[in-house]
Amino acid sequence: MNKIGLIIRREYWTRVRKKSFIIMTILGPLIFAGIVFVPIWLASSESSDEKVIAVSDESCLLQNGFRNEEDGSIQYEYITISLDQAKADFPKSNRYGLLYIPELDLDDPQGITFFAETNPSIQLLRNIRRTVRQNIRDLKLERSSISRETLEALETNVDISTINLTQAGEEQQGNAEVASVVGYVGAFLIYIFIFLYGAQVMRGVIEEKSSRIVEVIISSVRPFQLMVGKVIGVASVGLTQFLLWVGFTLLIVNIAGSFFPDIAADPSATAVPMAQVPENSPELEAMQDFSSIFGSVNVPLLIGCFIFYFLGGYLMYGALFAAVGSAADSDTDTQQFMLPVSAPLIISIVTLAAILNEPNGTLAFWMSMIPFTSPVVMMMRIPFGLPTWELMLSMTLLIGGFIFTTWLAAKIYRIGILTYGTKVNYKTIGKWLFQ
Amino acid sequence: MYLLETQHISKRYANHEALRDVSVTIPRQSIFGLLGPNGAGKTTLIRIINQIIEADEGQILIKDEPLEPKHIADIGYLPEERGLYKKMKVGEQLIYLAQLKGLSRSEAVKRIKSWFERLEVSGWSEKKIEDLSKGMQQKIQFIATVVHDPDLIILDEPFTGFDPVNANLIKDEILTLQERGKTIIFSTHRMESVEELCTHIALINKSEKILDGKKQDIKNQFRSNTYEIVHLGDFNGVDLEYQLLGEEPLEENYTKSTVQIAETTSPNELLRSLIPHIEIHGFQEKLPTINEIFIAAVQ
Numbered sequence: 001m002n003k004i005g006l007i008i009r010r011e012y013w014t015r016v017r018k019k020s021f022i023i024m025t026i027l028g029p030l031i032f033a034g035i036v037f038v039p040i041w042l043a044s045s046e047s048s049d050e051k052v053i054a055v056s057d058e059s060c061l062l063q064n065g066f067r068n069e070e071d072g073s074i075q076y077e078y079i080t081i082s083l084d085q086a087k088a089d090f091p092k093s094n095r096y097g098l099l100y101i102p103e104l105d106l107d108d109p110q111g112i113t114f115f116a117e118t119n120p121s122i123q124l125l126r127n128i129r130r131t132v133r134q135n136i137r138d139l140k141l142e143r144s145s146i147s148r149e150t151l152e153a154l155e156t157n158v159d160i161s162t163i164n165l166t167q168a169g170e171e172q173q174g175n176a177e178v179a180s181v182v183g184y185v186g187a188f189l190i191y192i193f194i195f196l197y198g199a200q201v202m203r204g205v206i207e208e209k210s211s212r213i214v215e216v217i218i219s220s221v222r223p224f225q226l227m228v229g230k231v232i233g234v235a236s237v238g239l240t241q242f243l244l245w246v247g248f249t250l251l252i253v254n255i256a257g258s259f260f261p262d263i264a265a266d267p268s269a270t271a272v273p274m275a276q277v278p279e280n281s282p283e284l285e286a287m288q289d290f291s292s293i294f295g296s297v298n299v300p301l302l303i304g305c306f307i308f309y310f311l312g313g314y315l316m317y318g319a320l321f322a323a324v325g326s327a328a329d330s331d332t333d334t335q336q337f338m339l340p341v342s343a344p345l346i347i348s349i350v351t352l353a354a355i356l357n358e359p360n361g362t363l364a365f366w367m368s369m370i371p372f373t374s375p376v377v378m379m380m381r382i383p384f385g386l387p388t389w390e391l392m393l394s395m396t397l398l399i400g401g402f403i404f405t406t407w408l409a410a411k412i413y414r415i416g417i418l419t420y421g422t423k424v425n426y427k428t429i430g431k432w433l434f435q
Numbered sequence: 436m437y438l439l440e441t442q443h444i445s446k447r448y449a450n451h452e453a454l455r456d457v458s459v460t461i462p463r464q465s466i467f468g469l470l471g472p473n474g475a476g477k478t479t480l481i482r483i484i485n486q487i488i489e490a491d492e493g494q495i496l497i498k499d500e501p502l503e504p505k506h507i508a509d510i511g512y513l514p515e516e517r518g519l520y521k522k523m524k525v526g527e528q529l530i531y532l533a534q535l536k537g538l539s540r541s542e543a544v545k546r547i548k549s550w551f552e553r554l555e556v557s558g559w560s561e562k563k564i565e566d567l568s569k570g571m572q573q574k575i576q577f578i579a580t581v582v583h584d585p586d587l588i589i590l591d592e593p594f595t596g597f598d599p600v601n602a603n604l605i606k607d608e609i610l611t612l613q614e615r616g617k618t619i620i621f622s623t624h625r626m627e628s629v630e631e632l633c634t635h636i637a638l639i640n641k642s643e644k645i646l647d648g649k650k651q652d653i654k655n656q657f658r659s660n661t662y663e664i665v666h667l668g669d670f671n672g673v674d675l676e677y678q679l680l681g682e683e684p685l686e687e688n689y690t691k692s693t694v695q696i697a698e699t700t701s702p703n704e705l706l707r708s709l710i711p712h713i714e715i716h717g718f719q720e721k722l723p724t725i726n727e728i729f730i731a732a733v734q
Contacts (some may be wrong), residue, residue, distance in 0.1 A: 212518025219485040220535035
């Protein structure tokens with residue numbers, strides 16, 4: 001055991017001190033923070049320069065239709081001069097755009113044109129379109145003598161709130177949208193981490209093999225110890241990176257948050273520019289009371305399970321990646337073996353959408369039991385809640401699974417690392433397994 | 436007293452037999468030459484002794500005990516295919532390898548320092564392996580092999596990659612180690628270094644041991660009643676059955692003739708029959724070189 005400890009320490013320290021690790025550790029949170037804050041920053045900086053849009057309304061139908069945005073970002077200015085005149089004046093006028101509304105046929109409004117020096121944003125166009133549409137609708141309502149109130153009275157807002165009944169009989173407020181977002185993020189993180197660090201194990205094995213140091217090492221330790229030490233050492237690197245990312249991201253979000261206190265305090269503000277979602281959409285509602293609904297997801301359980309399934313899944317695949325590395329002389333030789341190793345992972349990512357539809361269905365159940373797919377699939381299911389026995393069974397199977405793959409991989413590994421120059425195929429690997 | 440004994444070692448791979456019933460005994464404080472053509476099974480035997488792979492049959496005794504994982508610390512191994520972690524610093528790497536052999540960190544640091552001085556490599560500790568020349572890397576690897584002060588040192592082609600100066604340095608170190616009571620297994624194709632260093636040899640061919648023992652005994656075993664005579668005058672009229680294997684003119688009319696006589700004839704008889712005909716300036720029995728034995732035995 002002492003020797004495994006030495007190997008873990010070497011694998012850990014040489015990797016953690018690498019420039020690429022340090023750069024990724026610093027860049028990762030900056031990228032995450034960037035994803036959160038750049039849209040906010042853009043949104044807030046946009047509002048500072050106000051846009052003036054001239055409206056030339058020849059139909060006179062929309063005389064009071066356009067209202068200035070409350071934050072002053074867009075001001076509408078009605079002009080009465082002819083279109084040609086307005087276009088000629090435009091370069092000098094400092095206006096952002098010129099909206100031309102010709103004589104309109106209410107049933108088939110044609111010819112509304114927006115002139116601007118640069119392409120207008122989708123949101124701006126959408127606002128204009130909505131305003132025109134609403135005004136035309138109001139006019140049509142008037143024409144058919146239906147009042148606005150009558151129409152609004154016809155519309156009914158239906159809101160379904162979901163409550164999860166736990167086994168203890170407690171009621172928990174559930175939120176499918178939040179659960180799916182959390183599930184997706186968790187599942188993808190596990191998928192990426194397994195591939196990222198699995199590949200590191202593989203490359204480490206190939207490096208030892210191609211530099212021929214492996215013979216020196218295994219004259220001191222058993223191949224199994226070397227393999228396990230490497231897999232665990234790289235796992236610690238992955239865990240360190242993950243925890244540093246979480247820490248740094250929180251730090252950066254906090255620091256950056258203090259620069260945008262209003263926005264950071266009001267999640268709805270971040271949601272609008274990010275997602276560009278129309279009002280009253282379920283996504284927006286989900287975002288708006290994100291923090292309150294987050295209570296529906298058991299955060300400590302989620303983090304605990306994430307770490308468990310990350311480690312379990314990684315250990316399971318890490319050993320296999322080590323075996324693939326041992327059977328190859330160089331990176332390019334690994335590809336034929338990479339497919340069967342990575343196929344279950346890819347399948348689990350592909351089926352996520354189906355599992356999302358029915359997080360407690362048969363497919364979801366079996367895929368979260370099979371150790372090859374359970375790490376990714378389980379992360380998708382946990383936010384939706386599932387019986388404790390299923391979780392326990394899945395965890396037990398995963399532990400069994402990684403013990404099995406480690407045993408299997410060790411059989412390939414101990415021979416593979418000493419095999420040079422021969423083209424290894426499935427037949428040879430079969431022989432190694434049953435030797 | 437034997438340091439290491441292999442008893443009836445056999446090893447089969449999927450497609451071929453690597454070793455068949457190989458038994459050798461390696462005396463303490465010997466320099467044991469393990470010889471054989473390429474692919475004869477030497478590396479397999481060395482790997483079995485290093486517990487890198489397991490023998491299918493047979494057992495190995497080290498210091499009269501069956502070989503076990505705890506004996507790893509008693510063996511130092513320099514594989515033919517050298518290799519170190521390229522990106523790691525020399526000092527760190529040696530400490531790591533020494534610790535894997537069971538040394539404590541402080542002990543490892545102390546020993547490495549003294550080896551650095553012996554092999555004139557002080558000041559390399561912070562360098563990365565990839566920045567060193569091949570010969571320098573070899574020195575580091577040699578240190579890694581002996582740093583834990585093992586009783587048995589297995590050197591597979593130890594002189595490749597060294598210039599003559601450094602090869603001599605390593606040769607002296609090998610002899611010093613032997614003087615200090617260490618046993619060395621020495622696998623090489625360079626017969627002149629076997630001739631120079633080895634006290635014992637074993638020859639493996641086609642998975643089997645074909646001969647082993649003291650170097651001198653083997654040479655005697657292969658003696659062929661051949662004599663080298665430095666002389667003036669011609670061999671004409673010698674009254675003895677002999678075979679002239681070679682004639683080499685030397686300076687000032689001397690000739691060196693290589694003569695083989697029948698097994699029943701003694702060197703004195705040869706001398707006696709030669710004296711009337713030629714003036715003898717030198718007379719020596721020609722023992723076969725290891726190279727000749729090697730080629731003869733393998734064929």
